[in-house]
Amino acid sequence: MGLFSFLKKQNDAPAPRSQERPFADPASVLAGPATRTGLDTEAERQRQREIARATAAKIDEIELEMTSDIFDDDAWGGHRRTPAATAGGGAAPQPAPAGGAPAPDDVPDALATPSSAPAVEEAAILYANGQFADAEHALRASLAATGRTDRQPWWMLFDLYQALEREHDFESVAIDYASHFETSPPPYQPPAAGAAGTAAGAKAFSGTTPTAVLSGRLDARAGAALARVLAPSPSPVVRIEFHAIAQVAPDGCALLLQALQYLRKDDRELVLAGADHLVALLRPMLQIGDRSSSAAPWLLLLELLLLANREKDFEETAMDYCLTFEISPPSFEAPRRAARNLPAAPGVDGDRFLMPAVVAGDPGPLLAAIADHAGRHAALVLDCSRLARIDYMAATALSARLRNLAQRDDGAARRIELRDLNHLAAALLRLLGAGEHARLHAHRY
Secondary structure, X not given: OOOOOOOOHHHOXXXXXXXXXXXXOHHHOOOOOOOOOOOOOHHHHHHHHHHHHHHHHHHHHHXXXXXXXXXXXXXXXXXXXXXXXXXOOOOOOOOOOHHHOOOHXXXXXXXXXXXXXXXXXXXXXXXXXXXXXXXXXXXXXHHOOHHHOOOHHHHHHHHHHHHOOOHHXXXXXXXXXXXXXXXXXXXXXXXXXXXXXXXXXXXXXOEEXXXXXXXEEEOOOHHHHHHHHHOOOOOOEEEEEEEEEEEEOHHHHHHHHHHHHHHHHOOOEEEEEOHHHHHHHHHHHOXXXXXXXXOHXXXXXXXXXXXXXXXXXXXXXXXXXXXXXXOOOOOOOOOOOOOEEEOOOOXXXXXXXXXXXXXXXXXXXXXXXXXXXXXXXXXXEEEOOOOOEEOHHHHHHHHHHHHHHOEOOOOOEOEEEEEEEOHHHHHHHHHOOHHHOOEEEEOOX
């Protein structure tokens, strides 16, 4: 799970009783067949669905704490729900694994490895060639057999329905998935830039995504890094990395707050990488009733919670803000497009190349743009979060180009990563050997 749109006047920093703004204006800152899962009757199927719903409800709270969700509740939750062991501080950032082992987000996702289900490769090829009904049939047929132990056919089916914007079918399969694996079903999240195979999707933007990497102490010096994403750009998406921040100062909070508000007013889509880490650093700075400290950390946290569409946590924090400063807090209005919040990727800081929604036909211009981008960066990171489909011929050409790009002109090896792939595209690229030259990271369910 992973953008931004205008919010109304409440996004301005709340004015004190004198109606003065606490900060400068932000602009000054640089329909398918039923799932077959071995159920004998429709009545039995309905009974199993009710069991699934009950099971999901019972385990939801436990799973929210145990999963590696980007918005960790200890960090993003309100003060009233902070565990006693971390009172006032939220969740502490997780230490790096001992012995130099790579962090979980720094290894290829297991979902991109070969599956034991023959239907996986068959469905990946059919989908790539635009044979959506045949791909769906192959995946559905595999659920009663291989799908009993292998989750990948389920995940591929989820991605197919989301790419085709078939929410009803997605929800039907999600209920069966929750019942079978005794886990909460994934939420329906269609692609950000059009359905697979549509003309609108095929014309979606591709190219460099401006990225700001904030590191060390977040203070007034953050303006230089933020200028990279505040500058005019043809890209509709900008990315801000928070995972390398060690300390937070009020003046840095004010700068970041104004930058986020400016980007939203400019109708830019935002990706926040490591936002849970930043929230964990902000929480200890918020002391209810202490007016001697700056309001900037409070307002930045409220902005992040609003952009994440976390209304309950926002309202709790806003009440604490009101009690502390005795002024009206910002009001909550759900964003039209919530932020995409992703784990940071250690070792691949810098601009990413955003892939289009659909890659079909002659991929020559796209591959040339990728090669040009690679020539200007030590590591090549392809952002595939918008990639709904890549056809077989284009995937073959991309795999060959990645092989050529795996070695830089100076003879050194180039690190290549494809991030946030859907499971259909990941299976196809793995089949074609792209995993021999690049690290394939499928998105998580």
